[in-house]
Amino acid sequence: MNAESLRDLWLTYQSTVAFIGLNGLLALSVYTTLSCGQLSLAQAGFMALGSYASAVLTLHTQAPFPAVLLAGTLVPALVAVPLGLPVLRLKGVFLAIATIGFGEVVRIFFVNLDFTNGALGLVAIPQRTHVLTIYGALAVALFVLWRIQGSRAGYALEAIREDEPAARTMGIHATAYKLSMLVLGAALAGLAGALDAHFNFMVEPSSYSFGRVVEMLVFAVVGGTTVFYGPVVGAAFLTLLPEVLREVGGRIGLQPGPLRLFVNGLVLLLVILFLPSGLVSLPRRIRRWLEARRAAAHAA
Amino acid sequence: MRLSLADVRRTFGGLKAVDGVGFEVDAGEVHGLIGPNGAGKTTLLNLVSGLIRPTAGAVTLEGRRIERLPTHRIAALGITRTYQNIRLFPALSAAENVLVGSHLRRSDPLWRRMVFAPGYRREEADALQRALSLLARVGLEDRARERASNLSYGEQRRVEIARALASGPRVLLLDEPTAGMNPSEVASIGALIKEVARAGHSVLLVEHNVKLVMDVCDRITVLNFGRVIADGTPAAVAQDPAVIAAYLGAEG
Amino acid sequence: MGQQIVNGLFLGSIYALFALGYTLVFGVLDILNLAHQAVFMLCAYVALALVLHLHLPMLLAFPVSVAAGGVLGVLVERVAFRPLRGRSDSNISGLISSIALATVLEALALQLFGPDVERFPFGVVPDRSLRLGDAVVSELQVVIIAIALAMLAALTYLLRRTVLGRRIRAVAESPAAARILGINVDRVIASSFFVSSALGGAAGILFGLAFNSVSPDMGRTVELKGLAVIILGGMGSMPGAAVAGFALGLLEVFTVAKIGSSYRDAIAFGVLFLVLVVRPRGLLGPAALREA
DSSP states (O other), X not given: OOHHHXXXXXXXXXXXXXHHXXXXXXXXXXXXXXXXXXXXXXXHHHHHHHHHHHHHHHHHSOOOHHHHHHHHHHHHHHHHHHHHHHHTTBXXXXXXXXXXHHHHHHHHHHHTOGGGTGGGOBOOOOOOOOHHHHHHXXXXXXXXXXXXXXXXXXXXXXXXXXXXXXXXXXTOOHHHHHHHHHHHHHHHHHHHHHHHHTTSSOBOGGGGSHHHHHHHHHHHHHHOSSSTTHHHHHHHHHXXXXXXXXXXXXXXXXXXXXXXXXXXXXHHHHHHHHXXXXXXXXHHHHHHHHHHHHHHHHHO | OXXXXXXXXXXXXXXXXXXXXXXXXXXXXXXXXXXXXXXXXXXXXXXXXXXXXXXXXXXEETTEEOTTSOHHXXXXXXXXXXXXXXXXXXXXXXXXXXXHHGGGTOOOOHHHHHTTOTTHHHHHHHHHHHHHHHHHHTTOGGGTTSBGGGSXXXXXXXXXXXXXXXXXXXXXXXXXXXXXXXXXXXXXXXXXXXXXXXXXXXXXXXXXOHHHHHHHOXXXXXXXXXXXXXXXXXXXXXXXXXXXXXXXXXXX | OHHHHHHHHHHHHHHXXXXXXXXXXXXXXXXXXXXXXXXXXXXXXXXXXXXXXXOOOHHHHHHHHHHHHHHHHXXXXXIIIGGGTTOTTHHHHHHHHHHHHHHHHHHHHHHHHOSSOBOOOTTSSOOOEEEEXXXXXXXXXXXXXXXXXXXXXXXXXXXXXXXXHHHHHHHHHOHHHHHHTTOOHHHHHHHHHHHHHHHHHHHHHHHHHHTTOBOTTHHHHHHHHHHHHHXXXXXXXXXXXXXXXXXXXXXXXXXXXXXXXXXXXXXXXXXXXXXXHHOXXXXXXXXXXXXX
């Protein structure tokens, strides 16, 4: 293969590679709160805040790109604090619903904001995000989450997920931990939003609907939420799958839109029913199954 | 005195679960809390550990009012507990459960781990070592890596005690620690309680096993229908007509 | 003024029907069924198909599609909820599995019917209108409000006066106790899904008729509005859901009239958010349910 065709290949798949990274970041933003047992669905709203904050900075000021990214990360993180304090008292489904409400309020706010062109959104944002920027950000996020796992704080989070009142009686300040993870998730979603805005040239309110956060949740759950890299595995799998399916589905006369939706839903359903720890637990499952078979063969 | 309760009350709807209870637990003392089912013993432990708030009354730890403090602050002041209906973290291993228990005693901040600061591995190894030696103290050194949910009932109770001890509590609340255990296990728990008290911790023990209570407790408070009906040394309480009546009444 | 009240009640009746289905399942199982909106949408398509292809009159197509909705609900329960029962995180995993199933059903609708809005043929529904004081009310609006009220009454009767209703309430109170009493809990849960989804399906058909548009994504907005309604009414409370449904309908109509249509959707979520933060048990919900 010569250099020319390698370049063509890269140009064809560059955006897919970028989307895997962005979706990985978004999946991690859902994972952070799930890791302490909280289902927050405010992430599309946080992402919108990051996208808009960064896009406005780029379009209206001379701010350098790193500063723009920082703003896109910090704005939703700061919003997450006053949001989290009242909302994190809610448990389970009620937290999910409250955060859905927050996400929709953010979206409708931008639909009605004339400064950012309402429902049309911002266009002609210069492309500043390189694929490497995305993967740099993803690497940092993974590093942080990797170091949390197994630390004193990491065990505190697991304890909160398993039994919050019992964790409190161990002296764990559950509210502080839950709030920190919500803020971290908001920062990751905002960062992904800022990177996305400067990769796709545009920002529009309709991309931050409830469907978007469901997609992030699907990535995280399908990949697995018991280890920090699970969500990224899920994002990669589900971003690549439609590419493959488009080829196959086209040949048997299925439209790509419904097919992608169908497969996403089906994969999620199968994982939640039969593989609750996600795709990352699959190798272990298979190994165990093989061992059991071998043992059975020995016995016989 | 270390822990003192004064006129503590708690109602649920119209029900007076705890109705004006007061007693004191000294440093290094094992204080028994007994009474028929529904007497309000577990409610009282929930009140002291901050899982629920009293309707009225004061809970004081070494001169400091604690009954309105958040649960984790109460734990930080030195009160930890076990649960009647075991509440381990089921997906964590026995050792990890004890590690969670040592949350308050560990000082290794996250940033040191993030930047691979020199010595952070040592701190973590020390914490794990402490957890393992606590498991050894309750006789579970060979079960350390097992998932809590895979342990037997008696083993789970012992992990809970190790987890509670891991925070280095000044007051340890034990809610029926020997329920479902065989006599030799009960004896080893009794020895452990005495040992803990000798080390200067106070123990508030809710227990149905009368023999164990008589054996390990320095003082006993007897509750019935949320009220104190007797308080004193094991020998005195055992003679108390009100106690005998309450227990016979409960039996009949 | 009168006009807006009628319009508000009309919109509210659809919200109320939809939300009742939501809250019925939540009351029984403590689980949010996010596939409810897919049933809402598919029932509208079933009614449309019956009218378009089998040339059934609406009077017949409506009950048939409502029953189909019920059956679909039983299916949803079998696939997305029953396998998870007894798992410790079943309220979150059930939420997720129902989202998954909703996605699958929406994809099926997209594949079968295409993404475009479809309409009921002319003449299926009455198009006359009548005057009520200063308000102009279409016959369709009257019929829809009447059907919604009739179904509310039927549901109240079912829950209060029938054996099934008593069993549903027993299971909602405590599944374990119900089982001891000899109630077949699985069957009662399946029945409540049937009733819930029939209500949701009816709401979908009425919605399709009211706005004369049926599309694969028609359930999405209503789903989120429905959440606002059950939170406002108090999770698990039937009267709460009915009252809050009408309240939200009125509130939206008046918002459009007084403030402008672009804030119509913000009202629902503003209310939802505020209620959860200030008074989490809603208007008529049981106390101390949802705080840790």
